[in-house]
Amino acid sequence: MVLILGLETSCDETAAALYDSELGLLSHSVHSQIDLHCLYGGVVPELASRDHIKRITPLIKQCLTTAGKNKYDIDAVSYTAGPGLNGALLVGASVANSLAFSLNIPAIAVHHLEGHILSPLLSQTKLDTPFITLLVSGGHTQLIMVNHIGNYTILGDTLDDAAGEAFDKCAKLLGLPYPGGKYIAQLASAGSPVYNLPSPMLYSNDLNFSFSGLKTATAILINKIKQHQFNLEIKQNIAATIEESITNVLVHKAAKAVVETKVNRLVICGGVSSNQTLRRKLDSLKNVDIFYPPLEFCTDNAAMIALAGYTRLQQQHNKQNNYAFNVHPRWDLTTLNIN
Ligand code: KG4
Ligand code: ZN
Numbered sequence: 324m325v326l327i328l329g330l331e332t333s334c335d336e337t338a339a340a341l342y343d344s345e346l347g348l349l350s351h352s353v354h355s356q357i358d359l360h361c362l363y364g365g366v367v368p369e370l371a372s373r374d375h376i377k378r379i380t381p382l383i384k385q386c387l388t389t390a391g392k393n394k395y396d397i398d399a400v401s402y403t404a405g406p407g408l409n410g411a412l413l414v415g416a417s418v419a420n421s422l423a424f425s426l427n428i429p430a431i432a433v434h435h436l437e438g439h440i441l442s443p444l445l446s447q448t449k450l451d452t453p454f455i456t457l458l459v460s461g462g463h464t465q466l467i468m469v470n471h472i473g474n475y476t477i478l479g480d481t482l483d484d485a486a487g488e489a490f491d492k493c494a495k496l497l498g499l500p501y502p503g504g505k506y507i508a509q510l511a512s513a514g515s516p517v518y519n520l521p522s523p524m525l526y527s528n529d530l531n532f533s534f535s536g537l538k539t540a541t542a543i544l545i546n547k548i549k550q551h552q553f554n555l556e557i558k559q560n561i562a563a564t565i566e567e568s569i570t571n572v573l574v575h576k577a578a579k580a581v582v583e584t585k586v587n588r589l590v591i592c593g594g595v596s597s598n599q600t601l602r603r604k605l606d607s608l609k610n611v612d613i614f615y616p617p618l619e620f621c622t623d624n625a626a627m628i629a630l631a632g633y634t635r636l637q638q639q640h641n642k643q644n645n646y647a648f649n650v651h652p653r654w655d656l657t658t659l660n661i662n
Contacts, residue, residue: 325398325636328383328422329629332415333407333435334462335359335366337378338625339386341397342633348445349390351626354378361501365491372410379418397426401632404432405651406462412650424646431632432648436656438627439592440469441634442616445626450614453586457577459601460593461487461502464532464573466580469590472634473661478580479530486569486595489534493541493565497558507562508598514559516567518544523572530576530583537568566600574604581611590614597621 324345331338331353340351356374360366387393402419405412416432423430440456455478456467464486466479484492487504494503497510520540523533541561548557573595581587589611595601597618605613620626638661 325633326392326396327629327633327636328386328397328400329433329625329627329632330379330383330400330402330415330419331435331438331623331625331628332375332379332411333403333405334411334623335371336623337375337382338623338628339379339382340625340629341386341390341392342626342629344633348626348629349392350386351624351629352382352385352389353624354382357502364495364501366408368408368410371408372414375411375414379414383418383422394422394426397422397428399423399429399431399632399636401431401433401628401635403435403438403628404648405654406435407650407652409650409652412652416648416650420646420648429636430646430648431635433628433631433635434654434656434659435623435628436463436465436467437473437475437659438631439616440467440475440590441472441631442592442620442624442627443590443614445620445630446617447614450590451588454588454590454614455577455580455584455586456590456592457573457580457596458593459486459573459591459595461485461491463593464534466530466576467656468584468586473638473659475656475660477657478584479532479576481532481534482524483533483535484538486532486534486573487593489537489569490565490595492538496538496542496545497561502594504595504598507565508600510559510562511566511600514556514561514563516564517560518564520544520564520568522568522575525572525575530580532572532576534569537565541565566598570598570601570604573601574608577605578608578611581608588612588614592616592621594622
């Protein structure tokens with residue numbers, strides 16, 4: 324039995340989790356900084372770092388108490404080493420390495436996106452490789468071939484805005500709070516996609532995405548309508564059209580990846596994977612097995628970081644032993660590649 328403490332501080336969530344190799348997840352807690360940042364319409368990096376410092380130790384203590392464990396029960400500490408905000412990452416990395424040093428146990432640097440990719444395994448006992456992952460978060464929109472755990476090929480990427488970023492920017496245009504993805508989804512559930520907005524790169528010959536044109540088209544549409552009238556029903560219909568446009572592209576490209584690679588297992592993860600319209604459309608794809616993380620693990624959390632750390636420990640690919648650390652605000656997933 325191995326007990327892993329996972330820490331996540333890459334952006335605006337501070338999170339800790341305890342993962343037991345035999346029993347699974349024992350406890351996890353997340354502190355969201357949304358209230359801190361929403362005043363500014365986006366994440367303020369310096370405020371994020373300061374808040375992580377304040378929250379991280381109480382969260383670790385809370386996890387240990389909930390699981391009925393103490394710090395001497397921990398066998399390894401895994402932490403998000405990138406990609407993310409430099410200062411925010413440094414908080415998790417320094418706490419993880421000091422704690423591991425004081426307990427004389429390994430500190431394992433985890434790639435945040437690998438955490439998201441493995442997140443369905445928090446509820447799924449079996450997920451055979453290879454599989455394709457559609458990773459859709461605030462910062463990333465990628466189609467990734469998981470050749471095996473730890474070995475990844477990028478099939479498609481966004482050329483500009485990520486899907487979550489597109490949701491958030493369009494939400495801002497509609498006057499919704501940050502991050503706006505879930506508010507667009509709420510409005511959309513009562514509306515119909517009656518407007519004409521582009522589904523960018525829907526029929527491009529590759530597996531790439533582009534969402535910045537959608538934001539511009541939404542701004543033009545809203546300005547045009549505002550000159551006449553703007554009520555809740557119109558807002559709901561615009562939200563439904565935005566959601567329709569983004570999810571159409573995501574589903575079309577994911578289906579194209581399945582056909583092109585002949586791999587029919589598809590994982591959807593990242594914050595946008597909690598979108599119910601996206602899930603409904605993916606579920607209707609024929610001959611594709613779809614795997615989702617549980618809803619609470621779609622957005623950033625430490626349970627997925629603890630699980631990814633455990634996987635790396637099993638693969639004995641944790642070469643760090645002197646507690647010297649580096650964080651990687653930009654970190655190409657394929658540089659991990661373990662054969
Ligand atoms: O994975 P995540 O928690 O953070 C990053 O690593 O980026 O994803 C956050 C993103 C935000 O852009 C948020 O608006 C979006 O996920 N999101 C949604 C929904 N819930 C969260 N987008 C669409 N529909 C939702 N229900
Ligand atoms: Zn994330």
